[in-house]
Amino acid sequence: MQFAISVKDESRKYQECISLLDYILTKARQCYQIRNRNYIPIIERVADSDRVTYRNGQEELLKTGSFFPNHPYIRKIGRITVGKNHEGSTCNHSFKEAGQLGAGTVIYWCAEHRQCLGFSVLQAAESSCSIFNTLITRFNPMPSVIIYDNGCNLHDYIMNRAPNFFKNTLIYSDGFHWKGHNNCSLNYNSKLYSFLEHVSTVLHEQKNALLYKLKRTSVHMGYESFCEFLVYIIHSLNQEENRKTTPIQTLQL
Numbered sequence: 001m002q003f004a005i006s007v008k009d010e011s012r013k014y015q016e017c018i019s020l021l022d023y024i025l026t027k028a029r030q031c032y033q034i035r036n037r038n039y040i041p042i043i044e045r046v047a048d049s050d051r052v053t054y055r056n057g058q059e060e061l062l063k064t065g066s067f068f069p070n071h072p073y074i075r076k077i078g079r080i081t082v083g084k085n086h087e088g089s090t091c092n093h094s095f096k097e098a099g100q101l102g103a104g105t106v107i108y109w110c111a112e113h114r115q116c117l118g119f120s121v122l123q124a125a126e127s128s129c130s131i132f133n134t135l136i137t138r139f140n141p142m143p144s145v146i147i148y149d150n151g152c153n154l155h156d157y158i159m160n161r162a163p164n165f166f167k168n169t170l171i172y173s174d175g176f177h178w179k180g181h182n183n184c185s186l187n188y189n190s191k192l193y194s195f196l197e198h199v200s201t202v203l204h205e206q207k208n209a210l211l212y213k214l215k216r217t218s219v220h221m222g223y224e225s226f227c228e229f230l231v232y233i234i235h236s237l238n239q240e241e242n243r244k245t246t247p248i249q250t251l252q253l
Contacts, residue, residue: 043075043076043077043078043136043162043165044075044076044078045074045075046073046074046075046076051073052073057069058227058228058231061121061227061231062223062224062227065120065121065122065123066118066119066120066121066134066138067118067119067120067227067230067231068108068117068118068119068138069118070117070118071117071118071138071139072138073137073138074137074138074140075136075137075140076137077133077136077137091152091153091181091182091183091184091185093149093150093152093153093173093177093180093181093182093184103122103123103124103125103126104122104126105119105120105121105122105230106119106120106122106126106130106131106134107119107204107207107208107211107234108134109203109204109207111145111147111199111200111201111203112198112199113241114200114203114241115238115241116207116234116237116238118138119230119234120134121223121226121227121230128150128153128154128156128157128158129157131148131154132154132157132158132161132162136162136165141168142165142166142168142169143169144168144169144170145169145170145171145172145196146169146170146171146172147171147172147173147174147190147196147201148171148172148173148174149173149174149176149177150173150177151171151172151173151174151188151190152173152181152184152185152188154171155171155188158171171188172188172189172190172193172196172201173188173189173190174190174201174202174204174205175189175190175191175201175202176201176202176205178190178191207237210237211233214229214233217229218230
């Protein structure tokens with residue numbers, strides 16, 4: 001059986017689609033316009049008078065556990081309250097629990113330039129909260145794209161706390177961990193987007209494979225030695241990337 005659709009019906013359906021898309025866009029924009037004090041946390045820029053000063057990045061690292069030489073502490077976060085009826089993301093991809101040797105370290109990489117931007121030595125198991133706190137307090141403006149193994153749950157966490165800060169940011173899950181996502185929207189799969197083809201969405205896994213080889217050495221270090229050792233190793237990795245990308249200068253006589 002065949003059905004014929006008239007031009008009039010096609011025009012009507014086209015207008016209905018336009019109306020539906022306009023409605024979806026309007027609802028999406030409302031996410032960035034909510035001003036409920038019980039929903040949005042108090043996020044304020046740190047005043048110069050309140051800023052804690054350190055002699056150098058090493059002292060800040062030893063006292064705070066964070067090392068971001070080009071991203072100083074710029075904001076502070078108040079208490080965050082989320083409604084009890086929030087059920088969270090439907091994806092059941094979970095974070096790693098803290099190991100016997102400690103909670104671990106989160107390292108932030110620029111996928112385009114393959115450079116380390118900084119790292120945080122965690123005091124508790126890695127979570128969306130720890131990633132969110134680093135992004136809010138250290139980055140201005142926010143990265144245009146964030147690729148993270150648990151990007152779906154991080155996105156959910158952000159949208160329920162400070163969506164306005166990330167309104168121009170796209171968040172995806174990396175290609176390596178995507179296979180571990182269940183009941184998750186395909187929109188988070190970074191391998192589906194052509195504009196990311198020129199960068200490695202698994203750069204952090206490539207670098208972690210190199211850092212993992214140093215695990216046997218680092219377990220015998222104290223906190224101060226470990227921090228200094230990590231700064232040195234990451235600096236070496238950044239220098240290695242610089243040597244790969246810097247063109248060879250030739251002298252003509």
